[in-house]
Amino acid sequence: MKEYETEYREAWTHSFEADPGEAEKFYLNVAYPYPSGAMHVGHGRTYIVPDVIARYWRMRGKHVLFPMAFHVTGSPVIGISKRIANGDEKTIKLYRDLYRVPQDVLDTFIEPDQIVRYFSGEYERIMRSCGLSIDWRRRFTTVYPQYSKFIEWQYLHLMEQNHVIRGAHPVKYCPQCDNPVGDHDLLEGEKAEIVKYVLVMFNWNEYKVPCATLRPETTYGVTNLWVNPDVTYKKVRVDGQKWILSPEAAAKISLQDHEVVYDGELPGTELIDQTVSHPFCGEVPILPATFVDPDMATGIVMSVPAHAPFDYIALRDLQETGKYTEIKLVSLINVSGYGQFPAQDAVEKSGIKDQNDPGMETLTQEIYSAEFSSGRMLPQYGGKPVKIAREEFSAIMLEQHGSLVMYDFDTRDIVCRCGSRVFVRILKDQWFLQYSDPEWKQQVHDQIDKLNLVPPEVRAEFDRTVDWLKDWACTRRIGLGTHLPWDKNWLVEPLSDSTIYMSFYTIAHKLVKIDAEKLTPEVFDYIFLGKGSPEELPLSKEEVEDLRSEFLYWYPYDFRFSAKDLISNHLTFQLFHHKALFPEELQPKGMVVFGMGLLEGAKMSSSKGNVILLEDAINDVGADTVRMFLVGSAEPWQDFDWRRELVSSTKKQIERFWNTIHEGIDAKGSYPIDTWLLSRMQERIANATGAMNSFQTRQALQEAYFGIESDLKWYRRRLPENVRVSSALNEISGAWIRLLAPFIPFTSQKLWEETGEIGDVAFSEWPVPDEKKINIPVELAEELLTRTVEDVESILKLIQIEPSGITLFVSPAWKYNVFNTIATAQDKKKVMSVIMKDEEMKKRGKEATDAAKQITNLIHRLPPELVSRISGLGIDETSVFESAKDFIERELGLPVTIVSAEGNAHPKAKMALPFKPAIVIE
Template structure:
């Protein structure tokens, strides 16, 4: 018997796949296509356990679908622009480009050592000119259509990364990448008009049945759609000003108005009044406060009176106007109507500054006394103090009042979104240059298409400064104006790296295409991605950006589909000692170590068996041992009998089989069914568990050393089934054992075993027998016995009779082939 030597066989089979280009795939009209994609890695230098898990799950699905006869596209590439390359350059004096490419080369060998089957011809590195040149072209097309624009605005800035961050990239006031506290800066930046698509992105969340609800609900939450009305108030002199509210049912309870400090009227209104100084001081004070700090709910509500009044369009009442620190300029119109009786924030403000409270919605069971209230009443109720709307339920009143406002020209039904446009300028070097030229004479100009690509120079010195190193590199930024030919200057900011990952899945379908960004024919053949697999951490970042970008490309005629990802599986994190694996926690398990000690098959198997894909995976060294043990058990099972079995023809059906043969045949078919169904719904851990059961059954079978021809044939059938079912999970050991059994290895990855529904069911079934819902006995019965017969049979059982003694049977419930419950 040969020992199980993972390294030897893994190298052997990886070479075999490589030489035969097993995973190479092209469009094939005779087969159904299946595009399987895992989120591509950042080439940090090493594959980590999160990758191993993600790509193991993907590889199982890819191999399984291929065995099922689908034409599977399974590509891999590198999200290769980004900060760490620049940091390495500063720390170690290497070029970001060479650092990145060296990492890619090493990590590619790591992926190959894990046995993942990709079509490497389609490999992409986003830092290659042949990739980002097309992104620059897309940028220009978007610029033409007004989807890209430049504006000055307060932006999130990470002092550590020395660059701007999009809203999505700020987590609780901190940088998503390095955790540094984000500050606000006023900068002129390039933006993608994602808000133009806010409504569609929001509404389509409900048309993504293949996505986890968790993710779509996070996206909806982020987009933040709310229905309301813009109400036109006016100043005493008739100057109109507009506020947004979702609660027009409380319009009769407005007792003051509040403006955001940045609102133009905040400074204008008090001009020339006694309030002028005070207001100016207040605005200045709020401005200097940190914006992340200002967003905090705990912040005390503060404000000052502007000295001016507004007129409520419904009541004609004169209402004081304040400037307040809790009103945001970026949302709605930057001004609100305040209804202290029915809004908690307004209530707090009113109590602070002794402003009146008018109740306009009353609960059914009590009367609200404005003087005695200690918080706002925000629940449902009936309108009071509301003129013609009195007596109406407030939910209905919302629509009635909007209708009335619209009729009188006092307001407009509006929808507001929380989503902001995506700021994509980064003051960094290692990214795709933004193809724009600034000319003193001609202004902001797109780089002419014929001058693309704008190549990122790879030979410059990188220093940590508050702007892009490109800005210190005249060879890059000095350029002639494409219009007037005078000296002009290139944009030196680069694009957010999330732009590259917003369309890489499209480029995979035609990675070699050089006549344009995308070969529409091939894109249409493969898109949409049938199954996307990746971490939950991109729920609103990458996944939202990609949905947006794909829509834009759809409108540019580059893509046929609207939504890029049909089905999404979000895998959980890898946890050790109760925390996410990270260098700082010192709880990292190195995949190299695992491969060296146990081999790739064990590493894969453990990641897949220890927990279902979408849950967090608790790392366990003993669990890894267990997986290794199982593989050795499979190895011994086949290896020890290979000589005998390889000359026998295998059987998984044997009409008239009896005893152990029959039991094993049933188990084989049951297992094939179970594993097939489990794989279809990604229950990989239970699929493995049932293969383990089959292995256990076969061990029991061989214990009796059956020597007759039929038994051996069935045994071989069992072993072959185990191997076939196990192939997607642990392809190396399976290939080796398959060859040992004399099988055709080329067909191993192309045939998924089928099962016979008739052989899944056994003739005898175990019936659970309950009395009054409590299990009292079990008994064997013929399959499909009539309810009457089963009921009769069960009454004869000794234990059951004991429990029925002296009692009258009231009712008998029979679940065919499963259970009888006697009620007495």
């Protein structure tokens, strides 16, 4: 199959170039990749799913635009090139061994642009190998000068609207790059959040001993401080004030707008048993604790054992040795479900043995959450709810008791792509996008309500993101990208220059041919907003009108596809920027959010080598197998798991499809079962179409491949002996090929041609159900046969005797009447009384009530659609079984007798129900 994959890749070079036309458009796009390494199968799924959707809507007659570009701004490739230039073995090994970059090419990677050039070319080559139906004319990278002019236009408008401000904010910062960094700049710690601590300043002689807390309201309950005796602390002057800090904390504080001067060292052992004081808790001792992490906040911890499980159990462990028994717990907060000392209560009830118990972390979160959500301070501490008291105590400490704010991460090991550790830094002259603006937030909330989101439940996550988003550092000092038009010392950072590029796609192929200097803000104003006069622009009137016309044809985009982890940044950022820049009629219409990718059950990670390269997968099993597995193993919003065994199974499924279509090419003859097969095909088409309309690619494939394959198995069984196929297989082949064309385009194109069709199947018409071929009575009859044969086969597996024959007792007509009454009843609770009002049912008495109960249970077990068909049409079961008697006997290898259950004395006869004959095996 690989031979024709190569053939069609070349033939499709320009096939999917889309220009404005008369047909209704469908514009979809996907997050453009950052080409800094080889593509793996996770990337494949990201781009193949939208391609399946693009191909589907193209076949539905829409004018489809599916563009692609490459995101290369920022510092990631600079960090990679630095590591390679510095001889970093781990990086060199990754690119040489996993990504298999030729050595002569790898030698050039000391220049960032060489990395970009090589991998963007590789990405396009692999994407073409996957059969992606992309309009490659629109390809660009984010360092094109024309794109930079576009970004300048965007930021001038954002600045005019006061959405860009200058200020001092905490940011993720790489000291080696001397640059703020975003998640895309990180090797590790992409999900790390910046946490704002309040420093509670304890006094010790002439020194301040700061402890970082997220719960300043608990300071009244401090019974001691914890210090790690194995750490050598630093004596420092912070803005002239003497502090004691861990070495790590001193370095962090120096990045947060404080002047730090080192005065000496102090072993942790010398702090043990010293006494410190604070106005809220008085004098308390310093106790030893090796669990104190010097890299966590200040490296010194205040202990509130009544309300913090870790503090409680650490103090308990010390007191069990006979030390510090004079320390008593101080209760501060009353919370429902816990005693006077919630931490003690929770630890003792949970049977926690020591502070190393893995259950401690969960227990701590439970206590903290309960106290914050429903806790109330005791009357002597104000009596207010904790969530209110926390803010008030924080303000009092900052204003009256010398407390300061310190920022740190909620997790460790945040590493820049250059290999350096990342810290929190306060930048004074940084530019920020003011996502904190409540009016802007509300506009985005309103827009989210109008979006078509797949799956719908992510709407809440978008709203949550909008609510907690703070001002975002949108510039960097170094890297690749666009300079701020009003401050050339700064570059727009990667997440901030990738917010509205979907609009750039619409005219990218034309813009890249225009001298960038001619692309003034006024030009973009006219193209995107219709502002100004074409006669006053540096482009000809024809050029600028053509650009605006094309933009308006395609925009707004219909659907954007992206990973769910980007809801917290990129996907929400682009909503903010669209609201700021474009009118209501040009706002995004919808988004499809992807799940994550696993490899044999484990998370994929290029840096850890736990990936399958996409090109390797294509070479191993073929592009169509890769496509069919990635699209069919899970719905787009679900996580998928690449498992070699299942991938191999997918390859065999395509081979079966290939063989079946070829089997039907010269098939002749017709048989009664053909009517059923053609009818079932119409239902498969309808179901697959409905699933595709809802982006349920897995469900669509279940119908378009597995459903039809299942039908064919029954169809073959129902054909006469020694007959394998009929002309019906030939008749459904064209529709079947078209149903699978979006999923496996290479195989479908080859089969399209081999079945005598002309042209590209990608532009053929998507199948439409033919109402004339739908035959529900025939489908019901075959469903009855299928279920009956399966029931008999199940019984035969269980019985111990050698059977001699089978009797089928067919349900009497009156039970069908009961079935219809129950199936169509509006009020199921009253249906029994309705049945028993019938004169015939009254006469039958207990027989009728028993049958009604049995039929009710049967209806609950049957698919609702089947129940509806049975009650709506009914079926002559005797005729069905008599006409298929030879088939049943052939299938089961036993003589079959069909008997009416009505009036039959056999004890099993009364068990006969509609669509479920009573079965007797003798």
